[in-house]
Amino acid sequence: MAPAPLVGPNGGRQATAAPLSSFAIELKGVSKSFGPVQANRDINIAVPRGTIHGIIGENGAGKSTLMSILYGFYRMDAGEIFINGTLTPIPDSQSAIRAGIGMVFQHFKLVQNFTVLENVILGAEDGPLLKSSLTRARAELEALSREYDLDVHPDALIEDLSVGHQQRVEILKALYRQAEILILDEPTGVLTPEEADHLFRILAGLKARGRTVILITHKLREIMEATDNVSVMRRGTMVATVKTADTSPEALAELMVGRKVLLEVEKKPATPGAEILSVSDLRVKDEHGVERLKGVGFAIRAGEILGIAGVAGNGQSELLQALGGIASASGRITMNGVDLALRGPNANGQTRRAAGIAHVPEDRQALGLIMDFAAWENVAFGYHNAPEYQVNAVFMDNAALKADTARKMATFDVRPPNPLLAAKSFSGGNQQKIVVAREIERNPDLLLIGQPTRGVDIGAIEFIHKQIVALRDAGKAVLLVSVELDEIMSLSDRILVMFDGRIMGERDPETTNERELGLMMAGMTGKGA
């Protein structure tokens, strides 16, 4: 099936037979766990000097953890790091900097009200007085800026710069520290296409001058266009390292996604009814003013499940937040023929619930539950104004609420079935069941459900899936957002793929396949299935 010859997981090891000095970085047997979660397992990788090396993988594949180990943010549990052929322990960031490693984080580490110059020299000053540092840095910055076409003014304040320019300041910081190896973590996530193109020109320039670049991304197009070699990570392991020229997007997509066991969900064919929700030109900006949802439009009918596939961070969260009344948006949302408020005091979770929209948020611990509240208090969360939970105009009916919670816990098989227990005392699956029970039992016209089975055990997954299908069969509309492709494929009646804040296209789950969806998720338009 793989069209290109792939190097197996031990490719790195074989490669060490070459002269030591030809590799800028070698990782051997790197492992790292966070509690019971193994984020990296026996990772081997060798990056030749003067190349651009891509690392690609789904969310949670362990890419960022690996790079944080390389930058001294985490300590690995086992393994060795070689820099230019020399065994180099990296216990902290300072050691990484000394070893010539520079890192451009996804979230920039810049001081907003400092100038570019000040940010660049911070931590890398020449001596106790700034004057000489600033003079030297200014000259060097101008030289670097010219050499790599960075176009950054040394005296500009960071807060006045565009996101793209801020990123270049991060690159300048690394170069000023004489980084020979530059790691960029999802660098184009916040960039406009023009800015991204500029970034890749800069990276090419770095490579041309003999520096090594590691590019972490989930976007196949970038891998194909910019890298020399690419390593694929999946679930904490390095599954392959290949020459980019020898592979294809299709092969990479398959490696990245893996062959997943399709979950069996019994479901009858959908019988869609009237249109429940219609969305047009929906746009959402984040707190930095960057547009994360860039004009999205679709409709959902009664009795169908619309699945949204995509790698996390491509606008799905913002879509759910806009629909759920959490984030301000522009555009238009029509629910049962009525336009909903998109900003201002009427755009909130209460008015959305009143309009018949229930919302199981992506992050149940941060949004869906109050972890310190008891289960029965969480069952009222968002519905604390509901008439059936009140004794009279003044008091809430805690007894009725507890009884209702006990009933819901029985229906949804929440364990232990104790309404008095705090949410944080339940397992992830049972926490999710509490949230799903609360939202589904309201019998909403539209259910928004994000990552319904993240961190949930197999038994609960099956149960939650059944509930979603049952709601559909009862003639309700469901919008399902998930980064798990198999979940999307087995549950959805229609699939939309999101990439970079836009909808890449719609597919029928009966006729599409994972490879096609994987390509679309990585920004390549799939061939019609």
Place this chain on the structure above:
Amino acid sequence: MNTLPRWADVVLVPLICLIIAFGFSGLLIWGIGQDPAEALRIMVQGSLGSTYAWGYTLYYATNFMFTGLAVSIAFQASLFNIGGEGQATLGGLGVALCCLLIPWPHWTLALLGSIAASALFGAAWAFIPAWLQAKRGSHIVITTMMFNFIASALMNYVLVNMLRPLGSMDPASARFPAVVNLPKLGEILGLVGIPFSTKNPANISLLIALAAAAGVWGLMWHTRLGYALRAFGKSEKAAVYAGISPVKITLYALALSGGLSGMMAINAVQGEAHRLLLNSVEGAGFIGIAVALMGRNHPFGIVLASILFGFLYEGGSQLALGTSIPREVITVLQALVILFTGALPYMVQRPLERAFAKWGAR
């Protein structure tokens, strides 16, 4: 994450903090050449040894119940209201205006009037900083602190230029008409046959404070507003998901908090002084912080902590009378309670968690 059993978190942690604070204070007393055990005996004797002494203890405790409840409501919403002092000052003004300007026929009506006036004045004084925080992003701690000083200057002005009776040099209002004087606690207890001294300032306000504590309990755990307020305090993000407005909750929480602080004046101004004095609050607004922290933000805990601080406060006065230990020893104790329960909770919690983990594993 806190892994202590609930009883340990609620009872053991504050108790250990209290013991540490008492330990340090004892050391201080010993350090200045006095006998800590004897000091404790005098304090207990002087503040709990008779119904007369109990009356003073309960009078102070009443003040602290109001201010402690006030601080705790704001804490529940994750807001730190440090302005109890100023809000209680304004509450005093409300009570004085109410008692002086309206010819009340009976103390019961006057009491209702002054409850409303004190709560309203206190709430208004807290509402401005709350609005500035919710709408303009000013830091609530700094603004409520500034409002303490502004309140004190305002009070000074009002007393000197407006409420001071002609010919008086004292910066205080005229005495309230005798009809508005509140019944003493001793008189009330006498009605049900319990002998209790009437020669102390404890008065009916204690019952109002207890009712307020019950009211706060009902509000926090049995109403929608209390629910929303606690949810907001635990997680602002989640509250927004549930459709709870941060602006409204901030305003409500601070208004309730300020109202309770203001109600302290019923006890101190109408119940005890019978006129408005320059510093009628006497630091009770700040003691409310210690009381709320010590009482674990729960009305029941706050009532207990208030009585404890009432005992300390009155005991401190007795110390100053009976020994050469100054009453400010109590301020030190109070500072240590705030430090250990409020600023260094992990210092007590973490070793305790480890001990419990070890104990549980065995």
Place this chain on the structure above:
Amino acid sequence: MDLAGILQILDSTIRLATPLLFACLAGLYSERAGVFDIGLEGKMLVAAFAAAAASYATGSVWLGVLAGIGASLLFAAIHGLASITFRGNQLISGVAINFLASGLTVVLGTSWFKLGGQTPTLTGGMRFDDAPLMGLLHLPANPVVELIFGHSILVYVALAMVPLTWWVLYRTRFGLRLRAVGENPAAVDTAGVSVTGLRYAAVAITGVLCGLAGAYMSMSLSAGFLREITAGRGYIALAALIFAKWRPWYALMACTLFGLLDAISIRFQNINLGFVVIPGQFTQALPYILTVIILAGFVGKAIPPRAGGEAYVKER
């Protein structure tokens, strides 16, 4: 008002602004590093007491200064421990420190000196020379010369601290890192510099400057320690810091303004402007009112250091 009156007001403005300036700059270091400090008042108070007590015991004003700084540093260490190491609530810690100072100074003072909480009057070498420069430079005694040169040495130290602070903050490596750690500690951490070390250093400087503020209060402005001698000046300094938007030269202006208001309200009950009488209480409350207005952003928004008030936890 005559010229002599104006000179007198200006003279007391300088003297009253000095402790504010010390405390304000003290707060500036701490808050610029991201550690909120509402315990300036407490540190000043304990320093004023320790300074006066040590000076009385040893007869040396300089040993007094050392004791004042030592006591203030001790309190700063408690604040550092609570807010940096144990990641506790910085505001509550500040409140506790203020009470601790308030209680401790009276308890120790009463038991040591049996004067109801104050120290005995300091005389001769136990106090700062009122006007050392006048004699040193052989200047003629005339009100204008005295206004400029006729002050205690600490007044000039405080004034010198303004350009010094500016220089440290904007011209040294330490200052750059200090400002950065108050804005974005993650930037400092990823650059390989210790966040904890920087914050402790800042809190220690705050301790030293509060120590000087307290020493000035009890050994120069007054001749000995009195109960609550600082009388809320720590809070006014905090207000001045906000008013100055956490910048040193503006701090000088804010402290001078607030010192002037203090001097005016001490000298005059009310100010009659002919068409309106400004009550003295209003003058007293003005610093606080101005601070609230600035905080609310009605006149030029005061934006505190972005990372202020939060302990730094490395993100996962």
